[in-house]
Amino acid sequence: MGVAVEVEGLSKSFGSQNIWSDVTLTLPPGEISVLLGPSGTGKSVFLKSLVGLLKPERGSIVINDVDLVRTSEHKLYEIRKLFGVLFQDGALFGSMNLFDNIAFPLREHTKKSETEIKNIVLEKMDMVGLQGAEGKLPGEISGGMRKRAGLARALVLDPEIILFDEPDSGLDPVRVAYLNQLIVDLNAQIDATFLIVTHDIGTARTVPDNLGLLFRRNLVMFGPREQLLTSQEPVVRQFLNGRREGPIGMSEEKDVAQVEAEMAALEARGGDSHNGVGPKGASGGDAVPPQLTPTEGLPVRQAERRRQERVARMLHEFDAETQEAIRASLPEDLLAQVDSGVFEPTRGSRGRHWAAEPGAVPAGVAATAVLPRQGGEG
Numbered sequence: 001m002g003v004a005v006e007v008e009g010l011s012k013s014f015g016s017q018n019i020w021s022d023v024t025l026t027l028p029p030g031e032i033s034v035l036l037g038p039s040g041t042g043k044s045v046f047l048k049s050l051v052g053l054l055k056p057e058r059g060s061i062v063i064n065d066v067d068l069v070r071t072s073e074h075k076l077y078e079i080r081k082l083f084g085v086l087f088q089d090g091a092l093f094g095s096m097n098l099f100d101n102i103a104f105p106l107r108e109h110t111k112k113s114e115t116e117i118k119n120i121v122l123e124k125m126d127m128v129g130l131q132g133a134e135g136k137l138p139g140e141i142s143g144g145m146r147k148r149a150g151l152a153r154a155l156v157l158d159p160e161i162i163l164f165d166e167p168d169s170g171l172d173p174v175r176v177a178y179l180n181q182l183i184v185d186l187n188a189q190i191d192a193t194f195l196i197v198t199h200d201i202g203t204a205r206t207v208p209d210n211l212g213l214l215f216r217r218n219l220v221m222f223g224p225r226e227q228l229l230t231s232q233e234p235v236v237r238q239f240l241n242g243r244r245e246g247p248i249g250m251s252e253e254k255d256v257a258q259v260e261a262e263m264a265a266l267e268a269r270g271g272d273s274h275n276g277v278g279p280k281g282a283s284g285g286d287a288v289p290p291q292l293t294p295t296e297g298l299p300v301r302q303a304e305r306r307r308q309e310r311v312a313r314m315l316h317e318f319d320a321e322t323q324e325a326i327r328a329s330l331p332e333d334l335l336a337q338v339d340s341g342v343f344e345p346t347r348g349s350r351g352r353h354w355a356a357e358p359g360a361v362p363a364g365v366a367a368t369a370v371l372p373r374q375g376g377e378g
């Protein structure tokens with residue numbers, strides 16, 4: 001099973017430029033999470049902080065009881081081995097064929113024999129659908145194949161956490177659909193913890209268990225997918241619907257009067273549900289489409305049941321729309337347990353519902369970060 005990544009009060013600046021402050025979220029073990037945010041809000045900086053390539057000045061990132069922000073270089077090196085990272089362009093060496101590219105981490109970090117390496121490389125290439133392409137150079141294959149090769153390379157050290165930096169970038173919509181299915185299939189096969197940074201709203205709506213949004217140097221919200229997909233928070237609504245109207249401006253923040261005028265005009269046109277389909281799959285008002293499931297014949301995602309139990313326990317923390325959407329995703333036995341009051345309210349457990357140790361966490365802490373609405377920030 002993948003490991004949990006617990007981020008608390010994390011802040012990062014470069015000189016006087018604050019990138020984000022007080023980011024608190026938990027990536028539950030084996031679940032798929034997506035992080036959204038306008039360009040330049042520091043999503044890549046967040047991914048780099050998680051793997052220890054950048055050092056936040058405040059807060060903690062705890063994995064297997066080790067705080068990456070404060071640990072020694074030696075421990076950090078060990079923890080990094082838990083990660084697989086899919087960079088935007090696959091980050092392949094142009095002069096090496098796919099086999100050698102994918103074998104690279106094994107040759108660098110393990111003492112495995114060439115026979116063992118060959119078996120692992122071919123197995124991972126098979127998993128990502130690249131059988132027979134071992135001899136190709138990165139320059140000879142399509143962008144989609146390069147992503148798959150980057151993914152195979154991210155898999156060779158059997159990571160427990162995989163970070164995907166804009167896996168859909170540069171791909172046509174059909175390739176994105178295949179890649180999304182591959183991500184869900186891989187999750188079912190290896191049960192690792194996934195975090196995907198993407199601008200593709202179709203992906204955000206259908207792939208993850210959890211969704212988060214960075215904006216204005218803050219994590220606006222992070223929680224079960226249903227929470228963001230049904231959210232009335234103006235920034236979340238604007239982003240998921242891919243529209244100009246709302247607090248997110250082209251480069252500058254907008255003033256409150258302008259946002260109000262835009263929102264009134266949008267409502268006069270019938271609101272989001274009458275707004276058509278926006279760019280990058282953005283659409284649908286606050287509909288919650290079904291989540292992708294693994295291809296037939298693959299095992300069910302082990303995270304699925306764990307997640308159902310986790311969100312059943314935290315159901316009372318959400319508003320009526322979110323509760324309704326979550327209930328629609330729960331099997332009958334869990335719904336019966338929810339309704340019979342078996343699950344005690346887990347106040348302030350920061351989403352650590354898999355841990356089942358209610359006494360271990362401080363009370364009174366919100367499970368999700370929620371910014372004040374536009375206009376309420378003073």
Ligand SMILES: Nc1ncnc2c1ncn2[C@@H]1O[C@H](COP(=O)(O)OP(=O)(O)OP(=O)(O)O)[C@@H](O)[C@H]1O
Pocket residue numbers: 014019037038039040041042043044045046
């Ligand atoms: N090493 C660095 N030194 C100084 N500033 C940096 C460094 N890395 C990133 N930044 C700054 O941090 C900010 C956030 O960058 P980042 O690439 O994380 O944004 P992003 O949300 O991933 O954007 P996009 O969606 O366009 O990929 C930018 O203003 C960038 O210039």
